[in-house]
Amino acid sequence: MNIALDHVTVRFQDRPVLTNVSVTLTENRIGVIGDNGSGKSTFARLLNGLLIPDTGAVLVNGVSTKTDGKEVRRQVGFLFQNPDNQIVMPTVAEDLALGLKPQRLESEDRDQKVAKMLERFGLSHLADRSAHLLSGGEKQLVALAGVMIAEPDIVVCDEPTTLLDQRNAAIVMSVIGSLPCPVITVTHHVEQLAGFDRVLVLADGKVVFDGNPKTALSFYKDSLA
Amino acid sequence: MIAGLYVPGESPLHRLDVGVKLLVLMALGIGLILTKSVLLLILVVAVTGLLFAFAAELGLMRLWQTTRPLLIWFVFIAVAQILVANAETAGLIVLRLAVLVWAAALVTYTTRLSDMMECLIRIIGWLSPLGVPPHRVAFMIALTIRLIPALSDVVQDVRDAQRARGIENSIIASVVPVLTRVFQQADAMSEALEARGYERWDDQRNNAP
Ligand SMILES: Nc1ncnc2c1ncn2[C@@H]1O[C@H](COP(=O)(O)OP(=O)(O)OP(=O)(O)O)[C@@H](O)[C@H]1O
Numbered sequence: 001m002n003i004a005l006d007h008v009t010v011r012f013q014d015r016p017v018l019t020n021v022s023v024t025l026t027e028n029r030i031g032v033i034g035d036n037g038s039g040k041s042t043f044a045r046l047l048n049g050l051l052i053p054d055t056g057a058v059l060v061n062g063v064s065t066k067t068d069g070k071e072v073r074r075q076v077g078f079l080f081q082n083p084d085n086q087i088v089m090p091t092v093a094e095d096l097a098l099g100l101k102p103q104r105l106e107s108e109d110r111d112q113k114v115a116k117m118l119e120r121f122g123l124s125h126l127a128d129r130s131a132h133l134l135s136g137g138e139k140q141l142v143a144l145a146g147v148m149i150a151e152p153d154i155v156v157c158d159e160p161t162t163l164l165d166q167r168n169a170a171i172v173m174s175v176i177g178s179l180p181c182p183v184i185t186v187t188h189h190v191e192q193l194a195g196f197d198r199v200l201v202l203a204d205g206k207v208v209f210d211g212n213p214k215t216a217l218s219f220y221k222d223s224l225a
Numbered sequence: 226m227i228a229g230l231y232v233p234g235e236s237p238l239h240r241l242d243v244g245v246k247l248l249v250l251m252a253l254g255i256g257l258i259l260t261k262s263v264l265l266l267i268l269v270v271a272v273t274g275l276l277f278a279f280a281a282e283l284g285l286m287r288l289w290q291t292t293r294p295l296l297i298w299f300v301f302i303a304v305a306q307i308l309v310a311n312a313e314t315a316g317l318i319v320l321r322l323a324v325l326v327w328a329a330a331l332v333t334y335t336t337r338l339s340d341m342m343e344c345l346i347r348i349i350g351w352l353s354p355l356g357v358p359p360h361r362v363a364f365m366i367a368l369t370i371r372l373i374p375a376l377s378d379v380v381q382d383v384r385d386a387q388r389a390r391g392i393e394n395s396i397i398a399s400v401v402p403v404l405t406r407v408f409q410q411a412d413a414m415s416e417a418l419e420a421r422g423y424e425r426w427d428d429q430r431n432n433a434p
C-alpha cells in the first residue's frame with residue numbers, strides 16, 4: 001500500500017478543516033486519533049476520494065483521487081461509523097450480494113461467494129434476516145463483510161466501534177485486526193491502538209504527531225492535560 | 226405489511242419460480258375483477274387462506290397479523306358499500322380485497338427480494354429499448370423497501386424525544402426533526418453507496434459483448 005497526501009488542504013465554507021497535510025502511508029495497521037472536530041473523518045474521506053482536497057493531491061498506489069476516484073474506491077473499502085447508513089438492502093445476504101455487482105457473476109457463483117463471506121464472519125445464521133433488526137455489533141460486522149466481499153486492497157474505518165458496547169467493540173476490532181489487507185482506523189478508543197504500526201494524532205486540522213502508538217498515546221494524553 | 230418480509234422456508238410455494246408466482250398473482254387480480262359470484266369468491270378466499278397458512282407454512286397467526294391492520298378498512302368499505310349499494314356488492318368487494326391482500330402477502334413472504342428483483346429486471350429489461358435502466362429501477366425499489374422500517378424508526382425516535390420533553394403527539398412539531406434526520410440519513414447513505422462502488426455497477430455491462 002502507498003497512500004500519499006501531498007500538501008493537502010480542505011476547507012468548508014472558507015474555514016480550513018485540514019491544513020497543508022503531507023504524509024505517506026505504507027504501514028499495515030495505521031491509527032488516527034484526535035478530538036471531535038479535529039478533522040479525522042475529513043482525513044479518512046480523502047483516502048478514497050469521497051472528498052477531494054481543495055489544494056494538494058491524494059494518490060492511492062499512484063492513482064489520483066481527483067482524476068480517477070472510481071478506481072480509488074475500487075481499491076479502498078470504507079467502513080463508516082453507523083452501519084445503518086451503509087447497509088442498503090433489506091436482508092443480510094442481499095446486502096452482501098450488492099458488493100459483487102460490478103463483477104456481474106452468475107447467480108450461483110454470487111450466492112456461493114456471499115455464503116462464504118458470511119461464514120468467514122460467523123454470520124451464516126443471519127443470511128435471510130432483515131438487516132434492520134440485527135444488533136449493533138451484528139450490523140457492523142455485516143457492513144464490514146459487505147466491504148470485504150468487494151475485495152478491496154485497503155480498508156479505511158471511521159470510528160467503527162463508537163456505537164457499540166465494549167464486548168461488541170472488541171469483537172469488531174478483532175475482526176478488523178485479522179483482515180488480510182492494510183487497514184487505516186480512525187478511533188476514539190485509544191486502547192485499540194496498541195498493536196498498530198503507526199499512529200497519527202490530529203489537532204485543528206494538522207498532523208501534530210506521527211509515530212509509534214505508545215509515544216502517540218502519551219503525546220495525546222499530555223495534550224489533554 | 227409487504228415490506229421486505231421474506232420468511233425463510235422450504236415449502237413448495239417458496240420454491241415455485243418467482244415469475245410464475247407473479248403471473249398467477251396478476252391473473253388472479255384480473256379474475257377477481259371479472260367474477261361476480263360471491264360463492265366462487267368465498268371458495269377462493271378459503272383456498273388462498275389455506276395455501277397461506279399451511280402450504281406455505283406461514284401459519285394462521287401470521288395470516289391474522291397480515292389481516293388485522295386492514296380489518297378497519299374492510300369494515301369501512303363494507304359499510305359504505307351497503308349504504309350506497311347493497312350487501313352483495315359489499316361482500317364482493319371485501320372478498321376481492323381479502324384475496325388480493327392475502328395473495329400479495331403470500332408472494333412477498335415466500336419470495337426473496339433479490340429473486341423478485343431479478344424477475345423485475347427481466348421484465349423491465351423488455352422495456353430497455355425505451356431507455357428504462359432495469360438495474361437502477363430494481364435497485365430503487367429495493368432501497369425504498371429497505372428504508373420503510375428505517376423511516377418508522379426515525380419517527381418513533383423523534384416522538385419519544387418529544388414526549389420526554391412533554392410534547393405529546395404533535396405531528397407538526399415532529400415534521401422538521403423527522404425531515405432533518407431523513408435528509409441526513411439519505412446523505413450518509415448516498416455517500417456509503419459511493420464508497421461501495423455504486424458508480425461501477427454499470428461499467429461491466431457497458432464493456433460486455
Ligand atoms: N460537510 C461539511 N460542511 C461543513 N463543515 C464540515 C463538514 N464536514 C465537516 N465539517 C467541519 O470540519 C471539521 C472537522 O470535521 P471532521 O468530521 O473531520 O472531524 P472529526 O475529527 O471526524 O470529528 P468527530 O470526532 O466528531 O467525528 C468540523 O469542525 C466540522 O464541523
Ligand SMILES: [Mg+2]
Binds near residue numbers: 041042159
Ligand atoms: Mg468523525
